[in-house]
Amino acid sequence: MRVIGGKCRSLPLKTVPGLDTRPTTDRIKETLFNMLQPYLPGCRFLDLFGGSGGIGIEALSRGARYCCFVEQNRKAAACIRENLKFTGLEESAELLVMDARRAVERLGGEKSFDVIFMDPPYRKGLERQILEQLAQQPSCADRETLIVVEASLDTDFSWTESLSFEITKIKKYKTNVHLFLRRRER
Numbered sequence: 001m002r003v004i005g006g007k008c009r010s011l012p013l014k015t016v017p018g019l020d021t022r023p024t025t026d027r028i029k030e031t032l033f034n035m036l037q038p039y040l041p042g043c044r045f046l047d048l049f050g051g052s053g054g055i056g057i058e059a060l061s062r063g064a065r066y067c068c069f070v071e072q073n074r075k076a077a078a079c080i081r082e083n084l085k086f087t088g089l090e091e092s093a094e095l096l097v098m099d100a101r102r103a104v105e106r107l108g109g110e111k112s113f114d115v116i117f118m119d120p121p122y123r124k125g126l127e128r129q130i131l132e133q134l135a136q137q138p139s140c141a142d143r144e145t146l147i148v149v150e151a152s153l154d155t156d157f158s159w160t161e162s163l164s165f166e167i168t169k170i171k172k173y174k175t176n177v178h179l180f181l182r183r184r185e186r
Contacts, residue, residue, distance in 0.1 A: 001054055003087065004058060015079065024150070040064050044064070044113045045113065045117070047068070048070045049100055049121070050080055057083055060092050107137075107140050110139070122151065122155070127157070131147070166181065
């Protein structure tokens with residue numbers, strides 16, 4: 001795994017050995033960041049279920065001002081720390097080693113994020129749980145916040161409108177999907 005673009009382009013990143021995390025492949029990451037690029041310069045980025053930190057580090061490399069990484073697995077969190085240090089991006093980052101639901105609750109009182117990316121473990125319903133929390137915390141995710149969810153192809157998102165989110169774009173790959181959502185006006 002490596003940084004695809006920006007000031008840290010081509011730097012290799014460590015990953016957590018084993019199957020505890022699923023690093024996003026370079027090809028999918030490149031496609032994702034081609035779509036995200038207009039939102040990145042100077043943005044506040046939240047990387048939920050951070051894994052090895054590849055998505056948040058890519059965002060920082062491409063111009064995000066700040067990234068908060070959330071990862072509860074201690075080995076993965078250590079990997080994020082090492083990758084941030086290696087890339088020289090640790091000054092622009094914060095790492096919360098905790099459950100993503102608790103982190104969203106904690107971050108609710110702060111300034112809203114411009115982009116929120118989440119890649120939770122597949123088929124556990126965590127996408128809905130996090131979006132339910134975000135729906136109740138407009139200070140964390142306001143109407144301007146772009147939320148991107150990576151999920152398995154078979155994940156049902158028919159419930160998003162009931163939480164006042166609208167799907168603005170869907171990008172399908174062979175094994176997964178990226179959904180782009182925004183808070184709907186009521």
